[in-house]
Amino acid sequence: MPSSEPVVAASDAVLVIDAARPSAGVPVRELLRHGDLLLILAQRDLKVRYRQAVIGIGWAVLRPAATVAIVVAFFGLLGKAPVTGETPLAASALVGYLSWQLFAAATADMSESLVRNRHVLTKVYFPRVLIPLSATAVGLVDYLVALLPAAAFLAWQGARPGWPMLFAPLWLAGLLAAAVAGGLLLSALNARYRDVGHVVPFLMQLGFFACPVIYESAAIIPERYLPIYRLNPVAVGLDGLRWSLVGASPPGWTSTLVAAALVGGGLVFSWRVFHWLDSTLADRI
Amino acid sequence: MTQPVIRIEHVGKAFHRAEKAVATRIVDEVAGWLQPTRKFAVGDQFWALRDVSLDIHQGEVVGLIGHNGAGKSTLLKLLCRILHPTTGRIELHGRVGSLLEVGTGFHPELTGRENIYLNGAILGMTRREIAAKFDEIVAFSEVEPFLDMPVKRYSSGMAVRLAFSVAAHLEPEILLVDEVLAVGDAEFQKKCLGRIGEVARSGRTIVFVSHNVAAVQRLCTRAVLIDHGRATAFDSVAEALRQYLSRDIDGSVWVRSEAPLDQPHLERIALVQADGKPLDVPDSASQFGLLIDYSLTRPAPGVLLAAAVCNAYGTPLFSTATPDAGVALPESPGRYRVQLLFPKAYFMPKRFSVTVALYSLAESFDRAENCLTFDVAEAASLATSLPGGRWGELQVPCGWSVVDRPAATTEASA
Secondary structure, X not given: OOOOOOOOOOXXXXXXXXXXXXXXXXXXXXXXXXXXXXXXXXXHHHHHHHHHOOOHHHHHHHHHHHHHHHHHHHHHXXXXXXXXXXXXXXXXXXXXXXXXXXXXXXXXXXXXXXXXXXXXXXXXXXXXXXXXXXXXXXXHHHHHXXXXXXXXXXXXXXXXXXXXXXXXHHHHHHHHHHHHHHHHHHHHHHHHOOOHHHHHHHHHHHHHHHOOOOOOHHHHOOHHHHHHHOOOHHXXXXXXXXXXXXXXXXXXXXXXXXXXXXXXXXXXXXXXXXXXXXXXXXXXX | OOOOOEXXXXXXXXXXXXXXXXXXXXXXXXHHHHOOOOOOOOOOEEEEEXXXXXXXXXXXXXXXXXXXXXXXXXXXXXXXXXXXXXXXEEEEEOOEEEEOOOOOOXXXXXXXXXXXXXXXXXXXOOHHHHHHHHXXXXXXXXXXXXXXXXXXXXXXXXXXXXXXXXXXXOOOOEEEEEOHHHOOOHHHHHHHHHHHHHHHHOOOEEEXXXXXXXXXXXXXXXXXXXXXXXXXXXXXXXXXXXXXXXXXXOOOEEEOOOOOOOOOEEEEEEEEEOXXXXXXXXXXXXXXXXXXXXXXXOOOOOOXXXXXXXXXXXXXXXXXXXXXXXXXXXXXXXXXXXXXXXXXXXXXXXXXXXXXXXXXOOOEEEEEEEEEEEEOEOOOOOOOOOOOOOOOOEOOOOOOOOOOOOOOOOOOOO
C-alpha cells in the first residue's frame, strides 16, 4: 500500500501565476529539474520509431546510400561534378546529405511535436518547451547510426584526418542550433495556426535545393553572390562540415561569424516567441 | 490563521467564443491586422470564470461542484497551470500534482514498465522516485505478469488500473483531481475514492472536481459552488450540495446533449406516472417512476441499468438495478426504452434527485448524475401533521398491530 505518513510542512516553493505577467521564459533551474522527463520523452519517440519497423535502423543507412548513388549517377551523366578541386563527389554529397537530414528531420519533427502531443498538453503541466526539444531525438539518433558506416565510406574515398576535422562538432552544433531555433518557432506557430504545418514539408523541399546539400556552394554560386548566399546559416554549416571532413573549400570567417550571430539571435527570438505563445497554447490547440 | 496554501485572487478566464471569431490561419490573422473591422479581428469573448477569489488552507479537501460548463474544470486547469488566467493572480505553496485524467501520455506501443516511467515522469516524478516506488506501483495495479507486454495488449481494465496505480503514488503537497472517478467499474471507483481519502487523511490539501455528490459529501471538508463562471464558497458541504441540486428544479425530462459515438449511452430520462404518461410533480400517495431511453451501439453482454435516489443534500437513499427485479435487458445493438416504477406511496413530501447509470459487469457505459431533481407534493392521505413534523424521507411500510400484553403479577414499586 502506498505510504501515508502525515505531511510535515509545505515546502517553501511558492508558485505565482499572474495574469499580468505571462511567462517570459521558464527559468533554467526549472527546466533542469525536468531533465528526466526530457530524456523519457525522447526515449519514447525513439522506441516507438524503432521498435516495430524491422528495417528501422537500416533505413538510416539506406537512404543516404541511395541518395548519394543517384547524385553521382546524375552528375556523371551531366558531365560536371558540383565540387571544387579534387573533392570526390560521393563523399561531398554524403556529408551534405547526412547533415541536411539532421537539420531537416529535427526541424520538421519539432514543428509538429506540440500538435502531436496536444492530448498531454491539455491534461498535465510541465514546461512545454520540453516537447519540441525532445523531438530532436529521432533525427539525432538517425544521424549517429549513419555516422559509422559514413566514416568508413569517407575513409575509403580517401578522406584523411587533419586539423579541420576538429571543427566538425562545431559546425554540427551550429546546424542543430539552427534547427532548434526554427523548430521552436514553427512548433508554437503550428500549434496556434494550423496552416503553418502544411508549409513545413514544402520549405524543406525548397531548402534541399537552396542549400548546398548535394552541391558545394563555391562550385555552383557565382563568386560575387557567395557572401549573400552565405547569409543562410545552414549553407555555412553544410559547407563548413564539408571543409572539415572532405577537404572542400571553407566558408570563410566572416560568413561563419555572421551565421553564428544569426543563429544565436534566432534562438533568443524563437525562445521568446515560444513562451509568449505558450500562455494561450492549451486554449486552442 | 496560517497562510493559505492556495490563494486565488480575482481570477477570470476568457475564451474566444466561436471558431470563426479566431483566426486559425496566419493569413487570416494578418488580414485582421490590416482591416480591424473584419470579422476575424475581434472575436467575442466568453468568460468561463469571472472574479473568483478563494483561500484554501493546508489539509482542506475542497470540492468544486457545479453544472457542466459552469467553469469547474477551467478553474482546476488554471490551478494546474494548463491554462493561463486572463485576469487575477494565483499563489500555490507547495508541490502540485494534478490528476485530470488517468494514464496521460500512455503509449500503446510501449510496455507496461515503460509506460510507468513515462506516465510517472509526465506527472512530475523523477526517475529515481519512480524506481523507488516501482514495486509498490506494480503490486497495487496487479498487472505483474503482463508488465513487459505492450499496453495495446492490455484489457481496458488493466490499463486503467496501471494508470491509476502510477497516479496513486504521486505524493504532492497539493493534489488537484478532476472527476477521474468517472471511468472504470464500481470496484475501481471505490479504490479511487479510497486513495483520495487516504491522501486527505495524511494532511495534504486536495481540490476535487466532481459530479458525484456522494463522494463530495464523504470526502470534502468544504465545497465551492461554481455557477456560470462565478464561485461561491460554503463552509458547509451539505448546504453547497443543497443549493447545487436545487437549481435543477424545473427539469422533469433530461436529454443527453452530446451522444458519444460508439459507446452505449443514455438518451433521455423522464419522470412519468405509472401508466407512462409524463409527470411534472409527483405526490406522496401516488406511484410514479422513470422512463429511460437508451441506445446500445454494440452488443453488451450482461448489460444492466441502475438508478439511485438521493435527498436534497445529496445523500444517497437507495438504489435499484434491473437484476434486483430479475429483469434481463436485451444485449444486442438497438434503441430501447425501460420503465422503472418506484413503490407506491414511497416518498415523503421532500426534494429528491435521481442518478441513472448504464453498465455491464465488465464496463461502465454511461452515467447521468443527478439528472432529474423533483419535489414530491404532499397528498392528503399522509399523516404528516404530527406535532414536530415527520422525520425521514421515505415512507417505509412497517407493520403496526396491537398485541396482548400479559397482566403484571407483581409491580415493583419504589
